[in-house]
Amino acid sequence: MITYVFDGSLEGLLCAIFEWFERRPGEVRLKTRQRHQPDAFSASFEVQNDTKKADRVWKGLQKKLDKSWMRRLYCCYLSEQPEAHTAFFEFACYLFSSSEAVEKNYGNEHVLFVAQMARKVEREKHRMEAFIRFQHTSDGMYYCGIDPDFNVLPLIMKHFKDRYADQQWIIYDIKRNYGLFYDLDKVEEISMDFNTQARQDKIPAHAGSEKESLYAQLWKDYFKSTNIPARKNTKLHIQHVPRRYWKYLTEKQDIL
Amino acid sequence: MSERIREKLNILADAAKYDVSCSSSGGTRKNDNKGVGNSHASGICHTYTEDGRCVSLLKILLTNHCIFDCAYCVSRKSNDIERAAFTVEEVVSLTMNFYRRNFIEGLFLSSGIFKNADFTMERLLRVVKKLRLEERFNGYIHLKTIPGASDELIKEAGLYADRMSINLEMPTESGLKLLAPDKSHEEVKRPLGFVQNQIVQFKEERKLIRSVPKFVPAGQSTQMVIGATPESDKDIMHTANEYYQNFSLKRVYYSGYIPISNDSRMPVLGTQPPLIRENRLYQTDWLMRFYGFHVNELLNDLNPNLDIDIDPKLSWALRNLQYFPLDINVASYRMILRVPGIGVGSAQRIVAARKFGKLRIDQIKKIGVAYNRAKHFIKCADSPYQLKEYQSTQIKSFIMAESQSKYVQAANQQMLLF
Numbered sequence: 001m002i003t004y005v006f007d008g009s010l011e012g013l014l015c016a017i018f019e020w021f022e023r024r025p026g027e028v029r030l031k032t033r034q035r036h037q038p039d040a041f042s043a044s045f046e047v048q049n050d051t052k053k054a055d056r057v058w059k060g061l062q063k064k065l066d067k068s069w070m071r072r073l074y075c076c077y078l079s080e081q082p083e084a085h086t087a088f089f090e091f092a093c094y095l096f097s098s099s100e101a102v103e104k105n106y107g108n109e110h111v112l113f114v115a116q117m118a119r120k121v122e123r124e125k126h127r128m129e130a131f132i133r134f135q136h137t138s139d140g141m142y143y144c145g146i147d148p149d150f151n152v153l154p155l156i157m158k159h160f161k162d163r164y165a166d167q168q169w170i171i172y173d174i175k176r177n178y179g180l181f182y183d184l185d186k187v188e189e190i191s192m193d194f195n196t197q198a199r200q201d202k203i204p205a206h207a208g209s210e211k212e213s214l215y216a217q218l219w220k221d222y223f224k225s226t227n228i229p230a231r232k233n234t235k236l237h238i239q240h241v242p243r244r245y246w247k248y249l250t251e252k253q254d255i256l
Numbered sequence: 257m258s259e260r261i262r263e264k265l266n267i268l269a270d271a272a273k274y275d276v277s278c279s280s281s282g283g284t285r286k287n288d289n290k291g292v293g294n295s296h297a298s299g300i301c302h303t304y305t306e307d308g309r310c311v312s313l314l315k316i317l318l319t320n321h322c323i324f325d326c327a328y329c330v331s332r333k334s335n336d337i338e339r340a341a342f343t344v345e346e347v348v349s350l351t352m353n354f355y356r357r358n359f360i361e362g363l364f365l366s367s368g369i370f371k372n373a374d375f376t377m378e379r380l381l382r383v384v385k386k387l388r389l390e391e392r393f394n395g396y397i398h399l400k401t402i403p404g405a406s407d408e409l410i411k412e413a414g415l416y417a418d419r420m421s422i423n424l425e426m427p428t429e430s431g432l433k434l435l436a437p438d439k440s441h442e443e444v445k446r447p448l449g450f451v452q453n454q455i456v457q458f459k460e461e462r463k464l465i466r467s468v469p470k471f472v473p474a475g476q477s478t479q480m481v482i483g484a485t486p487e488s489d490k491d492i493m494h495t496a497n498e499y500y501q502n503f504s505l506k507r508v509y510y511s512g513y514i515p516i517s518n519d520s521r522m523p524v525l526g527t528q529p530p531l532i533r534e535n536r537l538y539q540t541d542w543l544m545r546f547y548g549f550h551v552n553e554l555l556n557d558l559n560p561n562l563d564i565d566i567d568p569k570l571s572w573a574l575r576n577l578q579y580f581p582l583d584i585n586v587a588s589y590r591m592i593l594r595v596p597g598i599g600v601g602s603a604q605r606i607v608a609a610r611k612f613g614k615l616r617i618d619q620i621k622k623i624g625v626a627y628n629r630a631k632h633f634i635k636c637a638d639s640p641y642q643l644k645e646y647q648s649t650q651i652k653s654f655i656m657a658e659s660q661s662k663y664v665q666a667a668n669q670q671m672l673l674f
Contacts, residue, residue, distance in 0.1 A: 100612075104611070104612075105609055106605040107609045107612060107613060107623075108612075109622070112622055126300070130300045130303075133357060136356070136357065142356065159294075163293060163294040164356070165290050167292065167356060211353070215357065218350065219354060219359050221262055221265055221266055222269050222314070223303065223305065223311070225265070225269040225273070226270075226273045226305055226315060227306050228307050228514060229306075229307075230528075230529055231307035231309075231529055231531065232306055233307050233308040236304075236308025237306050237307070237308045239308075240301070240308065241304050249303060251303060
């Protein structure tokens with residue numbers, strides 16, 4: 001079995017698909033350059049990025065798939081999981097090799113994997129839309145730092161741009177070290193140099209605007225008074241708000 | 257200043273929490289005026305309280321002063337509690353500041369009745385108008401329709417709100433008369449019907465003239481209190497069904513009664529709220545709305561109450577074993593949807609996937625079917641041939657044996673005497 005080594009980008013992944021149809025090497029293993037460990041017994045093939053080839057594959061996919069499936073594939077890629085890369089690759093090969101609309105064949109493991117992975121990514125995206133808590137800084141900026149399981153910033157951009165059209169905001173992915181900055185007109189990608197050891201998901205207390213602590217307090221109060229103690233159900237609570245998200249939530253700051 | 261607003265928020269959020277409606281879905285408002293807010297079609301739950309209910313809207317009363325004395329309500333006139341009232345500006349600034357920090361999807365505004373219905377409705381209207389017109393707020397607004405308010409006020413409010421609701425409070429007229437002699441279901445039906453007519457009318461006009469504004473785009477909902485009066489599940493669900501049919505409601509909410517007073521007509525203080533029952537009612541509601549069940553199939557004179565130990569879908573299947581086992585490779589989508597352990601998503605995937613070849617057990621499991629439950633009711637391509645036919649009681653005990661109800665705290669099997 002031959003190993004296809006690509007650079008981990010979407011373009012590289014699409015080129016790998018192109019190369020497979022160019023060469024037809026049969027079954028292949030797909031690895032990113034970072035994860036690839038050469039061994040003596042199997043051959044490997046370096047996939048070179050080529051925008052034209054990638055475009056052709058993407059257009060080919062668009063011809064065969066509707067919008068929702070294109071989005072699923074994109075989500076699957078954004079999950080950054082090695083298995084997801086493989087599933088993406090196998091799914092595309094399966095699709096191009098058959099004349100039917102095989103994306104509906106949920107009995108196929110790769111089709112099912114892409115659909116399920118896309119759902120996980122969409123869930124994470126939705127959670128970010130729900131759990132992001134902006135803090136208002138003294139210079140008028142709304143800031144929030146996050147470290148999502150998957151690379152969902154490209155997916156949540158539109159939601160926040162449409163919603164907060166009249167305020168400047170920054171959403172920063174601490175894990176992947178890049179963020180989005182909205183300047184009242186367009187969203188830009190930024191990267192920052194943090195030189196402190198402090199928590200980067202929250203702003204320091206002195207940097208908040210005059211009313212920031214008041215509204216944080218009011219929100220905590222509201223969270224407390226809207227709870228009905230007689231119905232306490234911790235299991236359900238945790239199911240909806242898993243502990244790993246508590247660090248984002250203003251209303252949970254006293255508990256952490 | 258900040259201390260007083262904290263106090264008010266605590267009182268008025270606490271008084272509003274018994275209204276369980278939480279949804280922020282169905283809003284279609286787009287941020288096209290460079291303002292703030294953009295409705296998310298499916299709604300977003302921004303957090304969950306420790307009782308597991310979602311928080312998507314800032315749910316508050318404008319005031320908890322009330323001229324009515326309904327036995328089931330904390331804000332009733334005769335109850336000795338702290339009273340407070342927000343000013344219009346306070347509600348607006350709270351909503352905007354919470355929304356800008358991504359705490360909430362919008363506002364749920366209700367109110368106790370002070371002076372009279374029109375006076376109260378007029379205040380509510382002022383809040384939503386200020387939000388929409390001055391603050392250019394495009395988030396979600398759920399507004400209570402005050403029964404008895406004039407048509408003009410309700411109509412104007414409908415132009416700014418996304419959803420409006422009026423609570424039925426008790427599932428039957430007699431139950432309501434017992435606890436709230438001043439109220440009646442007729443009073444609720446009139447404004448529900450009025451808003452419903454307006455929705456239809458505005459929709460028709462919009463088809464012809466694009467610039468006609470939207471009227472209550474997310475529809476209407478209502479709520480019933482469960483367990484305060486002795487209605488059967490059949491009464492409750494038949495009422496719900498009637499309101500779904502007659503008023504095209506988007507949702508009916510069921511709220512398990514939490515004892516708040518020593519009134520002899522109702523469960524005593526300290527009684528556990530009927531959480532399982534509430535859950536079963538919601539399951540029935542879902543079966544009616546998304547699974548193609550008719551209310552009579554689930555609840556009728558022979559079965560006036562839902563089983564507590566098993567869900568209504570399983571209980572229907574056990575009563576109707578003549579339809580099973582179902583061959584999932586040929587059965588219709590409608591029937592597959594009725595199999596316990598198969599949901600809407602799985603049913604759709606099964607129907608799509610079986611065109612590419614007969615489905616086997618391992619594929620069915622991966623697709624997302626709860627196989628241990630469904631296996632008693634389906635046949636796949638490689639299901640072993642089964643000679644023996646089980647009785648419904650046997651199937652029930654198989655399923656009960658391998659699944660632990662989330663409501664059972666510890667094993668509570670009765671011990672044998674000998």
